[in-house]
Amino acid sequence: MTFTKNRLYIGIAVVIVVLILLWLIFRESPVVVETAKAIRGQLLVTVDGEGKTRFRDKVTVNAPVSGKISRIRINEGDFIPKDYMITDIDPNPPTTRPPSETENRLNPYAQKVYAPISGRVLRIFEKSERILQAGTPIIEVGNPNTVEIVIDVLSTEAAQIHAGSAALILNESSAEPTKARVRIVEPQAFTKVSALGVEEQRVNIVTEFLTKEINFGDNYRVDVRIIVWQSNDVLKIPSSALFRNGEKWNVFVLESGKARRREVKIGHQNSSESEVLEGLTEGETVILHPPNQLADGASAAAQ
């Protein structure tokens, strides 16, 4: 009797050990995943591009008459007020006397050249004294306070941009982008070969800075993000959580240690975040870059 009882116990023990081992082998170990929470917050949809700065008030001063221009005493970068006398041009320069005698003796008939606007001297075309034809550019003056940015974007994207759209100027040196606003969407598109070697229709967008402290000169390269849609209170998730199942967007939601596939409806989207219209509630955890071995119902653990 005891013999069979012992045997029964041993049998049961063996079965239990085997079952535990089998369970240990075939039990899924949770897939370690990166996660993020669905949160409410700001979402910006932007059109990004590379732009160049330019001074809106920029004037090239030309020689009003033919004649001898005196040496220009100002330098590039100097600030000159409006009506500042830049130089003079002597239409009939005396040639018989040696230079030392003509020096500092202005011909009363010489044409004076004045700065038409106040601003900084951008470029001096004719620095030295020489004989010029009428209409030859002498200097270029620009008003740094009127700096604006021209960005060319695809014509299909330009349709989303309006005068008054907000824009952000990215700065490599500082984390905080500079604020700007679209002034004009040019009505005429032009053909341009892109950096990838493809012909495209592009439109110039002109934006102006909203702040006064600007360190940009003329013709600087800047990276610009023009905001075409924004909201400060949307339910959003990182775009890397999304994947397609047929035509529908899906995400894996991490619920009590299990990954659950769920269909979601996506609204506005930028390169890193997407607005969730349906399918998720605030605070739910989604799995980023879902790994291949993840399946609906598989156990998963956050990193």
Place this chain on the structure above:
Amino acid sequence: MNALNKKLFRDFWHLRGQIIATALVVACGIASFVSMRSTYDSLLKTQQNYYSAYRFADVFAHLKRAPESLKPQIEKIPGVAAVNTRVVSEVTLNLPNMSEPAQGKIVSIPPVQAATLNDLHFLRGRYIRADRSEEVIISGAFAEANGFQPDDSLEAIINGRWRKLTIVGVALSPEYIYEIRAGDIFPDNRRFGILWMNRPSVAAAFQMEGAFNDVSLTLAPGASDSAVIENLDRLLENYGGTGSYGRADQQSHRFISNEFSQLEVQGTFLPAIFLGVTAFLLHLVLSRLVSTQREQIGLLKAFGYTNFDIGLHFLQLAFAAVSGGAVLGVLLGMYLGSAMTNLYGDYFHFPVLQYNAGWFVILISFVISFGAAALGAFSAVLKAVGLPPAEAMRPEPPARFTAGFLEKAGLQKYLSANHRIVLRNLSRQPIKAALSIIGISLAAALLFTGFYFFDAVNKIIEIQFEQVIRDDVNVVFYQPRPGRTRYDLANLPGVVKVEVFRSVPARLRFGHRSRRVGLIGAESQSDLRRIIDKNGKVFNLPPEGVVLSKSLADVLEIEKGDKLTVEVLEGSRPVREIEVTATIDELMGMNAYLDIHALNRLMNEDDVISGAYLSVDSLKRDKLYSRLKQMPSVAGVGLPAVTLEGFNKTFGQTIGTFTFILVSFASVIIFGVVYNGARISLSERGRELASLRVLGFTQREIAVILLGEQAVLTLLAIPFGYFFGFVICLLSNNLVDTEILRLPIVFTRRTFIITFIVTVLAAIVSGLMVVWRLRNLDLIEVLKTRE
């Protein structure tokens, strides 16, 4: 037939079970040695023959463009034997029935077939005709993967223009034995292939008439490649040379040598363990056999047999067990070796893959196995021979039994009589018990190692393809492009996110050590391509300084905080000193990373990129592919998911086979060790057990006594098995560490459990076989022997 021979045959018959078990263990050891070693030898020989028959070059260099008139100057470099100049360029291919863009490497060949360096071996078709510019010869693996035959055609974008090319031949080259895209690690033969084309038409397509952009050369006998490389670099510097390199850095050769050196280590290291276990096992069997045969030995000696006769007799017994195993092992090894060699043929493309288990390997394996047998038998035979006849004929004096640890600890009252017998036996013969434990644990360790390799490779794949590479598509440009290209890429259909990178060829120097690498300028907070160490920790690039893979830092013997000299081999070729800000223990490759802005500053360039990683909406993938195919500036498009698929097909299979072989061998060894242990203890203790039976113990109870001992030994051996396995893994891991791949130390629960289960199963099976013998125990026979 003399009496000793008769005894030999009878012993043989009597011990058949143990001899078969031992022979199987020997067979496994020899088979593992023969298969791996012969595979290694065959592949190495195949490679060497191929290299010399098809004139594989010794030194290679790429450059921007140099006039053909430079060739005589290269030829004049001391130590150079033959020089081959070519025009080589990557092109985008449009393959029929494939939406993904494929990539080809166009390599120029002479218009009329001539013996050149890196010559072609034709599998099918013919050489190109000099007057037909559209004819191409394609590489074997590419043709096979796509089912291309001569007369098929494919489309390529060559220098921005669509060209329809006609395939006239399929060939192999020693330059592309391992046929992969530059910078890749795993082959994707469907999407990458070599196209050999008429030199004049390639030159015309790339405006390279009278010029070349690639040079390869062979060395005169005895010439050193480092001197030639230095001279060649100097010569090519003004022509945009990106640094010349020897065979060691040639992509295909580097992979093959890495694989071969791994195979060599595994073919030496693992069989050594197998054979060590075998020798140990033989020793165990024989020494115990001798002690059970004391009386017979005494008797034989009394009859006048010399020590030599008796020694020889036992050696014969050992050799008999081994020779069967050795023959079986060699046969099995040759079979597995040829299968493994063929498996390598799937991704190393040789013209003929001749498997040849050299007689030397076979000889060595016999020497090793008989040596192991002799070594194992030696002390046992010495013991047998040393016994004086009268002494030997008396039964072995009973051991002195005193209270052991059980009694001292007062544990005996908790145990039944037979359990006590089991534990006493073990505690009173600790050396015997320890030896048994070592035997079983070594066998378990081999099993453990087999699973480890499998898990380690899986871990690499997981980290590489889930953690490091997370882009869907990556794009590389022919020339560095302006930074605004990122916006153009973002505007392509389906592109969700764009991350850019810059890569620049450079020579890194520290002290007298140098290494040619591609500096990678990456975005510091990259999400699509991350820098991850072997523990899965993510590393963010600092804004300044260079970050090196640990393996690269080891090669240069540089440490964190040291100043690394970077000689850029592109653009204005700046030479700068940069601080090493960190080293990362990566699993794959030897990399040098910088922040992309830092790299552009180093190059004294504005925002410039070499390529980009894209994350893509899978719904619009095909549209994106067709756009990418048409972009003249795009040199290559990588699709990590497709590469992974290809990897699983080729490497997964190889690793699976390897693991399977190792695991089945280890299982056989475990069985052999446990079975032998139980059988020996049966024959040693036959008398004792029979006495117990007579005293009234049931058959079941004496089985518990006998097998209980084995069960305790097996269970004790398993943790040691884990430990030895761990040590073997660490050792072999250090040995197989290569520049390309480093195996991570990962032990999954499954490895532990399966090792446990297989060991226990082997013990149970051998236990059942012993119980069957026990049932047939002839009490009278056993008990009367010594009277």
